[in-house]
Amino acid sequence: MKENRLGINLAGLKLQNPTMLASGILGYTTETFKNIADGGAGAIVTKSVGLKPRSGYANPTVTQTNCGLINAMGLPNPGIEEFAKEISETKNVLHIPLIVSIYGFTAEEYATVAKKAATAGADAVELNVSCPHVKETGSEIGQKAEILKEVIKKVKAAVPKPVFVKLSPNVTSIMEIAEASVDAGADVITAINTVKAMAIDVETAKPILSNKVGGLSGPAIKPIALRCVYEIYQHVNVPIIGCGGITNWHDAVEFLLAGASAIQIGTAIATKGSNIFKAITRGIDAYLKRKGFRSVDEIVGLSHKS
Ligand code: RRO
Numbered sequence: 001m002k003e004n005r006l007g008i009n010l011a012g013l014k015l016q017n018p019t020m021l022a023s024g025i026l027g028y029t030t031e032t033f034k035n036i037a038d039g040g041a042g043a044i045v046t047k048s049v050g051l052k053p054r055s056g057y058a059n060p061t062v063t064q065t066n067c068g069l070i071n072a073m074g075l076p077n078p079g080i081e082e083f084a085k086e087i088s089e090t091k092n093v094l095h096i097p098l099i100v101s102i103y104g105f106t107a108e109e110y111a112t113v114a115k116k117a118a119t120a121g122a123d124a125v126e127l128n129v130s131c132p133h134v135k136e137t138g139s140e141i142g143q144k145a146e147i148l149k150e151v152i153k154k155v156k157a158a159v160p161k162p163v164f165v166k167l168s169p170n171v172t173s174i175m176e177i178a179e180a181s182v183d184a185g186a187d188v189i190t191a192i193n194t195v196k197a198m199a200i201d202v203e204t205a206k207p208i209l210s211n212k213v214g215g216l217s218g219p220a221i222k223p224i225a226l227r228c229v230y231e232i233y234q235h236v237n238v239p240i241i242g243c244g245g246i247t248n249w250h251d252a253v254e255f256l257l258a259g260a261s262a263i264q265i266g267t268a269i270a271t272k273g274s275n276i277f278k279a280i281t282r283g284i285d286a287y288l289k290r291k292g293f294r295s296v297d298e299i300v301g302l303s304h305k306s
Pocket residue numbers: 024048071072073074075076128130131132138193194214215216
């Protein structure tokens with residue numbers, strides 16, 4: 001039998017390889033998730049869903065820069081009642097872990113949405129406590145350790161599934177926030193969400209995005225994300241998922257060496273398509289083989305040991 005160097009166990013979830021779809025990039029349909037699974041992803045994280053449907057911000061919601069995208073979508077989503085049907089349907093056809101990203105405006109709301117997602121079949125939930133530009137949720141929760149801990153504790157008490165916590169880089173010390181998350185019961189830390197940013201149209205002299213401020217993703221933020229993973233690894237003992245500007249196998253291996261057990265891919269799908277998961281997985285496999293490693297786990301955090 002062919003040796004699988006790539007399989008990982010992430011807080012009890014079995015992934016055939018360490019690549020995952022990052023939250024926020026694709027919509028909410030079973031068909032898009034199937035396309036990502038066919039592209040070789042080891043797991044999928046959905047776009048964030050809340051208690052009630054939300055239309056998000058007016059256009060323009062995305063603008064391109066020479067080093068990535070700036071978005072301010074404003075959490076558009078169908079609401080958990082509607083999305084629960086899609087979760088169940090997706091679980092019937094998909095054989096890779098499905099992680100549902102959730103948000104709320106209170107700890108109770110997070111817990112209610114998490115419970116509904118888990119009941120519908122989500123294998124885990126990822127708490128969005130890091131969206132950089134929606135008031136009273138996202139990073140407004142994830143920047144304050146005490147409020148964040150309350151959210152995580154309520155969700156942990158409400159669902160028997162692993163709880164991932166996606167952190168914001170827009171904080172003074174991501175290590176302290178990661179430690180607080182793990183103290184409160186986080187099973188996995190995802191780092192990072194987008195970096196607060198903006199763009200201005202010099203002809204109109206106005207901000208380009210309707211919300212003015214948004215979140216930067218793509219290659220520009222990769223070194224920031226890598227530093228965050230490296231620092232978090234030194235302070236917590238739960239798995240970390242690296243996310244931010246990963247475009248090729250080389251980026252992915254850097255994150256594993258920094259301490260990530262898995263990696264999420266988002267913005268690069270827009271330019272490279274869904275087969276990027278296969279390409280990155282093949283590259284990681286070739287690297288492990290060339291260096292004589294027998295598993296992904298053997299290189300997680302290796303840069304700390306030298
Ligand atoms: O929907 C958004 O505008 C958005 C979200 Br929820 C997020 O977590 N991060 C981001 O850059 N945009």
